[in-house]
Amino acid sequence: MQLVLEKRAERSNTIALVSPLIAIALTIVTMVILFAILGKNPLLALHAYFIAPLTDSYSLQEIAVKATPLVMIAIGLSLCYLANAWNIGAEGQFLIGAVAGSWFAVKTQGTDAGAWVLPAMLVLAAAAGALYALIPAICKVKFGASEILTSLMLVYVADLLLDYLVRGPWRDPHGFNFPTTAEFDPVATVPLLIEGGRLHLGSIIVLLVVAAAAILLARTIKGFEIRVVGAAPRAARFGGFNANQLIILTFAVSGALAGLAGIIEVAGPVGHLQPGISPGYGFTAIIVAFLGRLNPLGILIAGLFLALTFIGGEQAQIAMKIPLDVTKVFQGVLLFYVLACDSLILYRFKLVSSNQQVTRGVG
Amino acid sequence: MRKSFLALATGLLLAGSVSATSAADKLKVGFIYLGPIGDLGWTYQHDLARQALVKELGDKIETTYLENVPEGPDAERSIEQLVRAGNKLIFTTSFGYMDPTLKVAKKYPNVHFEHATGYKRNPNMSTYSAKWWQGRYIQGLIAAKMSKSGVLGYIGSFPIPEVVSGINATMLAAQTINPNIKAKIIWANTWFDPGKEADAAKALIDQGADVIMQHTDSPAAMQIASERGKLAFGQDSEMIKFGPKTQLTSILDTWGPYYIERVKAELAGTWKSEDSWGGLDSHMFAMAPYTNMPDEVKKMAEDAQAAITAGKLHPFKCPIIGQDGKPVECKGGDHLDDGQILGMNFYVKGIDDKLPGK
Numbered sequence: 001m002q003l004v005l006e007k008r009a010e011r012s013n014t015i016a017l018v019s020p021l022i023a024i025a026l027t028i029v030t031m032v033i034l035f036a037i038l039g040k041n042p043l044l045a046l047h048a049y050f051i052a053p054l055t056d057s058y059s060l061q062e063i064a065v066k067a068t069p070l071v072m073i074a075i076g077l078s079l080c081y082l083a084n085a086w087n088i089g090a091e092g093q094f095l096i097g098a099v100a101g102s103w104f105a106v107k108t109q110g111t112d113a114g115a116w117v118l119p120a121m122l123v124l125a126a127a128a129g130a131l132y133a134l135i136p137a138i139c140k141v142k143f144g145a146s147e148i149l150t151s152l153m154l155v156y157v158a159d160l161l162l163d164y165l166v167r168g169p170w171r172d173p174h175g176f177n178f179p180t181t182a183e184f185d186p187v188a189t190v191p192l193l194i195e196g197g198r199l200h201l202g203s204i205i206v207l208l209v210v211a212a213a214a215i216l217l218a219r220t221i222k223g224f225e226i227r228v229v230g231a232a233p234r235a236a237r238f239g240g241f242n243a244n245q246l247i248i249l250t251f252a253v254s255g256a257l258a259g260l261a262g263i264i265e266v267a268g269p270v271g272h273l274q275p276g277i278s279p280g281y282g283f284t285a286i287i288v289a290f291l292g293r294l295n296p297l298g299i300l301i302a303g304l305f306l307a308l309t310f311i312g313g314e315q316a317q318i319a320m321k322i323p324l325d326v327t328k329v330f331q332g333v334l335l336f337y338v339l340a341c342d343s344l345i346l347y348r349f350k351l352v353s354s355n356q357q358v359t360r361g362v363g
Numbered sequence: 364m365r366k367s368f369l370a371l372a373t374g375l376l377l378a379g380s381v382s383a384t385s386a387a388d389k390l391k392v393g394f395i396y397l398g399p400i401g402d403l404g405w406t407y408q409h410d411l412a413r414q415a416l417v418k419e420l421g422d423k424i425e426t427t428y429l430e431n432v433p434e435g436p437d438a439e440r441s442i443e444q445l446v447r448a449g450n451k452l453i454f455t456t457s458f459g460y461m462d463p464t465l466k467v468a469k470k471y472p473n474v475h476f477e478h479a480t481g482y483k484r485n486p487n488m489s490t491y492s493a494k495w496w497q498g499r500y501i502q503g504l505i506a507a508k509m510s511k512s513g514v515l516g517y518i519g520s521f522p523i524p525e526v527v528s529g530i531n532a533t534m535l536a537a538q539t540i541n542p543n544i545k546a547k548i549i550w551a552n553t554w555f556d557p558g559k560e561a562d563a564a565k566a567l568i569d570q571g572a573d574v575i576m577q578h579t580d581s582p583a584a585m586q587i588a589s590e591r592g593k594l595a596f597g598q599d600s601e602m603i604k605f606g607p608k609t610q611l612t613s614i615l616d617t618w619g620p621y622y623i624e625r626v627k628a629e630l631a632g633t634w635k636s637e638d639s640w641g642g643l644d645s646h647m648f649a650m651a652p653y654t655n656m657p658d659e660v661k662k663m664a665e666d667a668q669a670a671i672t673a674g675k676l677h678p679f680k681c682p683i684i685g686q687d688g689k690p691v692e693c694k695g696g697d698h699l700d701d702g703q704i705l706g707m708n709f710y711v712k713g714i715d716d717k718l719p720g721k
Binding site for chain 2 (some may be wrong): 062066183196270276278318319324
């Protein structure tokens, strides 16, 4: 007798719904075992990770702040992925958006420019992110270059450009040579929603983006086109949908959103441009997009959940002296189980006797 | 089943909160670390100091640390988390935490902050640092004596004054031994990245350097120098086990006494915002044993160390000629004053490199 994975005749919708729940349950079981091995009380640890951050407004704000860039980028990525366009370079588009918006903040610094500075920064950032994303999209459409490689490689270009700017032309003259611009003027800063808190306007913007994406996908022809091109390219061709045009469009939209997330992060929680503004948001957002099953609402939940593991991980480090590495293990385990459980949507386990399998192998 | 689980959970939580109250009379002291506590360099030394603090005052205090906190948007949250967990004195142990620490300090005037190596202060925020350039001067003397090729390899982190003053002190010392000494400088643009640091060391050796010095935090450069049969200086911590035949000496960060002093002040209610910049005389740092060198070089190093400690030798003794060939203004009488060193933004003559961004 042998256990084999067998392809299902059709996608199992029940499993598709239940699979993330199974993944989370398995993650929790694994973590309980890990905590026990570490000699930590598993219940207290799980409480520190999942419950404590949800019990006060401060932590809730922090979760929203952390989730904002993740969700914003992931929404854009999900449109790409649904249309079978593989944008891996959101990190670079995030940085370019931050750079373009900061350019305006730096140029208007110390002038009496009014309240229109921030809107202009947001528009510039979105435009720059979109243009930057169009490079791999156009290379793909015109020359057939793999967009996975080109978009990924452009991340490093963006990273080095930002590095050059804050070490050279845009460096704060009073910053003792440290690679950072001066603090942005108040008109170039994303306003806070709560006095003395950290929640900022970006969290409202991201909710609007989620709503817009949900409407686009569920209620418009374009949304239908995106889904058909991704799910059934042949049918889409017969239907007269232009796949190349969609690659261009989804790349531009996801680049714009990543760029927007970049400037909101810089003009919001950071307050100035410096290297290291992103702890890998553009890459973590890929996880968020898939964890949320490329669905806008799912992405919102996944983004908040991942943010929760960051904030909870920090609280666990403080309250229970659980090392930071455990948080990373935790996120890795979660992703592992999500992917593993997802294969059950298309495959199922089957027990077969050995000789039966041989016949199947020949056939 | 579900009910009993909830009861158990509540019981455990209650137990947790009870133990929290009994710990409440202890002073809570928090630390923010840049690297992992196992980096064997910068963060490792801060954590050793924290352990020394616990050993000394463990019955009166409780310490907590957050490691691997990047100097970006997350730092402010991490510091605030420590405040919210009840820490009353918080050490933020890297330059890049300066603005986030100041932001949180302004928000919580009743909590005291200690920021390492920065220059912004507040009534509830002190700064502390060490005059490592004194140690760099001694290293410069040794390096010039030990180098056969006359080329020193220097791995810089960021071109901030702390690092630039170290390079200048090294070169000023080396030039007193060998006026034609050369230094190759590579900016790693990181404090801690063993891969990059190792690559930098390899590149420097390939360019002819036979003594490697570093202002980054991992022992990677020491390991490369050891593999290639060159000499090197450790950084932050004792790195001799990574190069028993390689390490000449190492600048050891010894924060323990300072941490103990500040926590005692906090306990006594006499904590005040201060700017502490200690050198060899106040034991803010120490030199590892002088090894892998002839006795006369060792004696020279020890003599220089004694002279600096006694205040008889100042590494930035005037006249100092800048890279542009013009003498640097001498604000401290017969040597540069502390302000000039703290904001050092120029190379001295003889350094064959352009200061990034200049």
